[in-house]
Amino acid sequence: MPVVSNVTCPVCGSFCDDIEITVKNDVIVKVKNACAMGEAKFLNYASHRQTKPLIRKNGELVEVSLKEAVQKAAEILASAKYPILYGWSNTSCEAIRVGLELAEEVGGVIDNTSTVCHGPSILSIQDIGISSCTLGQLRHRADLIFYWGSNPWSAHPRHIDRYTTFAEGRFQKSAWRGYLSRLTGILSKKRLHRAVNLGLGRQTPSPPETELRLPSTLLQNKRKMIVVDVRKTRSAEIADYFLQVKPNKDYELLQALRMLVRDEELDVDKVTGIPVETLEEIVEIMIGCELGILFFGLGLTMSQGKHRNIDAALSLVRDLNRRTKFLIMPMRGHFNVTGVNVVFTWQTGYPYAVDFSHGYPRYNPGETSVVDILCRGESDAALVVASDPVAHFPNVAAQKLVEKPLVVIDPQVTPTSIMADVVIPSAFVGIEVEGTAYRMDHVPLPLKKVVEPPTTCLSDKEVLQKILGEVRRLRRNHN
Amino acid sequence: MLITLRPKYSFKVPVEAECINPSLFAEKSTMEIAKLQVWEGNRKRTLSDLFKITRETPNPLEKVTIKIAGDVNKVRRIGSKMSTGEITVNGNAGMHLGEEMKGGIIKVTGNADSWTGSMMKDGTIEIMGDAGDYIGAPYRGSTQGMGGGIIIIHGNAGNEVGCYMKTGLIRIGGNVGQFVGVHMRNGTIQVKGNSEGRAGAQMLKGKIVISGCIPSILPSFTIDRITPTVKVDGEKVEGPFYRFIGDLAENGNGKLFVSKAKNPNLGVFEEYL
Secondary structure, eight states, X not given: OOEEEEEOOSSBTXXXXXXXXXXXXXXXXXXXXXXXXXXXXXXXXXXXXXOSOEEEETTEEEEOOHHHHHHHHHHHHHHOSSOEEEEOTTXXXXXXHHHHHHHHHHTOEEEEGGGGTTHHHHHHHHHHOOOOOOHHXXXXXXXXXXXXXXXXXXXXXXXHHHHSTTSOOSSSOOOHHHHHHHHHHHHHHHHHHHHHHHHHTSOOXXXXXXXXXXXXXXXXXXXXXXXXXXXXXXXXXXXXXXXXXXXXXXXXXHHHHHHHHTTOOOSSSEETTEEHHHHHHHHHHHHHOSSEEEEEOHHHHSSTTTHHHHHHHHHHHHHHTTTSOEXXXXXXXXXXXXXXXXXXXXXXXXXXXXXXXXXXXXXXXXXXXXHXXXXXXXXXXXXXXXXXXXXXXXXXXXXXXHHSOEEEEOSBOOHHHHHOSEEEOBOOBXXXXXXEEEOTTSOEEEEOOOSOOOTTOBOHHHHHHHHHHHHHHHHHHHO | OEEEEEESSOOOSOEEOTTXXXXXXXXXXXXXXXTOEEEETTEEEEHHHHEEEEEXXXXXXXXXXXXXXXXXXXXXXXXXXXXXXXXXXXXXXXXXXXXXXXXXXXXXXXXXXXXXXXTOOSSEEEESSOOOSOTTOOSTTOOOOOEEEEEEESSOOOSSTTTTOOEEEEEESSOBOSOXXXXXXXXXXXXXXXXXXXXXXXXXXXXXXXXSOOSOOOTTOEEEEEEEEEEETTEEEEEEEEEEEEOGGGTOOEEEEEESTTOGGGGGGGGGO
C-alpha cells in the first residue's frame, strides 16, 4: 500500500508536517504521527459531506448543476450593496487570494475568523509591536514556557510535545521525566486524600488548585512550564506551576507583573487573589531564565479587556527584554488562520476586517468587522467559505446572517450550509487538493494531496475563480 | 444660512457622508450641495438621492447651520474636518461624528455612535443621549488622539473614552465602560456617573475625575492623597476624592481622582497614606 510521508495536518495552528498516510484504493486507511484530532479528520473527513451543488427553491435545498449554482452565487454578490465575505482560515492561501479579488470586484467587506479569535492580538501588535520567533528556535532554546489562557494539551495536542516542554532540543532537554514523577505525585496525593476520606467517613475539601508556594522544580536549571488560566486544565496539570487567575482579571495580573519587572512596589497585598510575594517569585524566575516564551490563547484575547490584555502582555515581554531574553506568540487556532492574515496583509495592507465598498481597502475593526456589521444588520448578502459562523457567531449575528441571501462554499455539511441559499461543495484542502498554509509562527508549508476528490467537487480556488468570472461577466453586461 | 437635510428613507447599509460639513456647504449653491457625492454601501450616490435639501435663509454672509431632521444612525463622518458653523442632528447620529473637526459646534438630540470626535482638534460636540465606544480616540494603530476641543455627553458612554487623548476636555454625564483614558497623554476627562473599571490604564499624563463608583483601581496606580475638591476646566467639583498617580507600569504621572464617598471599597488604600 502506498505511504505518503511528510504530510501536513490541516487541523490546528501547530500545522504538524510529519504525518504519514497509508492509502489503499484511493482511501486513507492508516494515519501515523497525528494527534487524535488530525487522525480523526484524515480517517473520517468524507463521512458527512455534500458532493452536489444545492440551491434553495421554495424553501427547500435542491440539487443543481455547478454552473447554475455559480451563476446564482454571482448574481447574489453582484447585486448586493454591502456584501460580506467571511471564513477563509480553513482553506489555502491560493483560494484566499482569489477571495480578495472577488471582494474587491463586488465591493464587499472581507473578514476572516481572526475577528472572533486573535483579532485583538493583531490590534495590539499594531499598537505595541511584538518580539517573536519560529517554533524551531523555541524547541531548541526556550527554558521557560508560559501558556496563558491557552490549553494546548486539548486544543493543540502536539504543541508541547513537538515545540516546547517535552521536545528534545539541542540546548534544552525534554522535561517529560519531571512530568511523570509529578503525575505520580499528584495521583498518590489524590489516592491518599480519598483513602483518608473513606477511612474517616467524612468529606474533607480538596486541596486548593493553586499552590501559593512555588515548587522547588521551578528553581532548578532545566526546562520549566507555567500555565496561567482561570481553571485547572489538562495543560495546567502537567505544568511545573499553575497560576490561577480570576476570570476577567488577566489585565490586572499582567500590569502587576510589569510593575514588579520594573522594580516598582505595589500598594496592595494581593492581585486577583494571588499574594504579591508569589508574583515576586514568579518574576524572579522570569528574569532569571535564559530564553522565555509566553504563548497566549483566547483566554486572554476574548476575556474582558480583549486587545488591552494583549497590550499588557506584549508590554510585559518588552519590559522583560530589558532584563533577559523573552518572546511572545499567539496560539493560533485554524491551520491557516496565520496564512489568511498574511495573504490579506500582502494584498490589502490589513490583516482582517477589510472593507472594499469604496473600491479601495479600508480597515477599522468594530466598524468593518463582520460580527459588528451583522449585529447592526447592515449587510445585504454573504459568502461564507470554509467556515461555520451559524454555529459560532453570537445569536443575533447568526440570525442576521441567514435572513439575507447566503452563499456557502464548504466541503462539510454544517449548520451554515443547511441555512444557506446556495451551497457549493468543494474538495478538502490538504487531503484532496494541494496548496499553501502558514504555521502559527508564520512559516509557510505545503498542503499535500493524498487522495482524489469526488468528480463533482472542485477546489475552493477553482469555485471562487468561476464565481469571480461570472461576476465580471454580469458587470460587463450591466455596463 | 440654515440648510435642512431630511432623509428620504430609512438607510439600511452604511452611508458615508463626510460632505455634510458647514465649511463645505458655505461655498456652494443648493444645486451644488445636492450633487455632492456620498456612498451608500458600495454605490455612489448624490446627497439629493438620500436627503431632501432645503435652504431656509439664503444669506451667504450668515454662519452656516446644517439641520438634519431625522434619524441618521447609519450615516458616518457627519461634520468630518469641519472648521466653522453648526450641525444639529434631531435624532441619532452614526459613527465618526465630527472626526478631525477643527472648529464649530455639533449637537445631537439622540445618541451618537462610536468614534465620536475622533482625533478632533477644536470645537464642541454635545450629545444629549448616549454615545458608543472610543470617544475622541484615533483610528486603529494611531497614537494621535483628541488634540483639543470639548466633547459633552449627557448620557452614558462605552469603552475606551479618550483613548490616546492629547489635550481637550471630555465630560460624561452618565456612566462609562472600561478603560476610560487608556493610553492618555494629557487632557481632562470627567465622569459624573460610574466607571466599569481599569480607569487610566497605561496613561502617561492628564486628569481623570470619577464622581461615581469604580469596582477597583489598577495595581499599577499608587495612592497619593485625599483631596476635598478637584478643578475641571476651571470649575470646582466637590469631593472628597482619592487621588491616585499612574500608570506606573508606563512610568506615567497621570492623576486619577475617585470619589471617596461612593467607593468605600477603596478605603484599604488609606493605610498607605
